[in-house]
Amino acid sequence: xxxxxxxxxxxxxxxxxxxxxxxxxxxxxxxxxxxxxxxxxxxxxxxxxxxxxxxxxxxxxxxxxxxxxxxxxxxxxxxxxxxxxxxxxxxxxxxxxxxxxxxxxxxxxxxxxx
Amino acid sequence: xxxxxxxxxxxxxxxxxxxxxxxxxxxxxxxxxxxxxxxxxxxxxxxxxxxxxxxxxxxxxxxxxxxxxxxxxxxxxxxxxxxxxxxxxxxxxxxxxxxxxxxxxxxxxxxx
Numbered sequence: 001x002x003x004x005x006x007x008x009x010x011x012x013x014x015x016x017x018x019x020x021x022x023x024x025x026x027x028x029x030x031x032x033x034x035x036x037x038x039x040x041x042x043x044x045x046x047x048x049x050x051x052x053x054x055x056x057x058x059x060x061x062x063x064x065x066x067x068x069x070x071x072x073x074x075x076x077x078x079x080x081x082x083x084x085x086x087x088x089x090x091x092x093x094x095x096x097x098x099x100x101x102x103x104x105x106x107x108x109x110x111x112x113x114x
Numbered sequence: 115x116x117x118x119x120x121x122x123x124x125x126x127x128x129x130x131x132x133x134x135x136x137x138x139x140x141x142x143x144x145x146x147x148x149x150x151x152x153x154x155x156x157x158x159x160x161x162x163x164x165x166x167x168x169x170x171x172x173x174x175x176x177x178x179x180x181x182x183x184x185x186x187x188x189x190x191x192x193x194x195x196x197x198x199x200x201x202x203x204x205x206x207x208x209x210x211x212x213x214x215x216x217x218x219x220x221x222x223x224x225x226x
Contacts, residue, residue: 004157033212033213035216040218041218042199042201042216042217042218042219043158043214043216044216045213045214045215048212048213050212055212056212056213058213090157090158092157092158097211097212098211098212099146099148099205099211099212099213099214100146100205101163102160102163103150103158103160103214104160105157105158105159106157107155107156107157108156108157
């Protein structure tokens, strides 16, 4: 177990709705990254938060947004949900913004958009 | 663009060694090579990473070619618990050093 917890584990939304996913990082870590994993694919980087600031972003539209709190936990918000947003959303925690060591992943939040 | 090439799938017998290959011919001198694995219904799990020389840990060994254009993850004795998708990832450098770019990985099946 990595110590990274995500909630909720499963949720179902309809097209056009908004969703908020939450992640608690491992103790001592100051960086949270979010990844989207569609069925049968590898995870795709959404963005990284380092010391409460967005530090890098993948190829995702602005309706994907995030926050990091002073305790380094994080939220991923997705507005105007589309069917293609159905995926497993993974949070990963680490220390420092550059990946030179291990990322600790949570078990993910599975989002289904109908 | 995952920037690594792996076989789609491999099979191994239980308790035998497994060699999982990965090509990363465009790797730069500062890119780390990371390996993660993902068991069904779980998030990715770190296995090992390295830069130039071979690396060992309690889970596996990583053999890196001298020209760094390829690497091999070695599981010394496969168990049923090792059945997973294994991702070889070329760590980003410079402006991309904050993200891991996953490909589709190699699905390893372990036969009892």
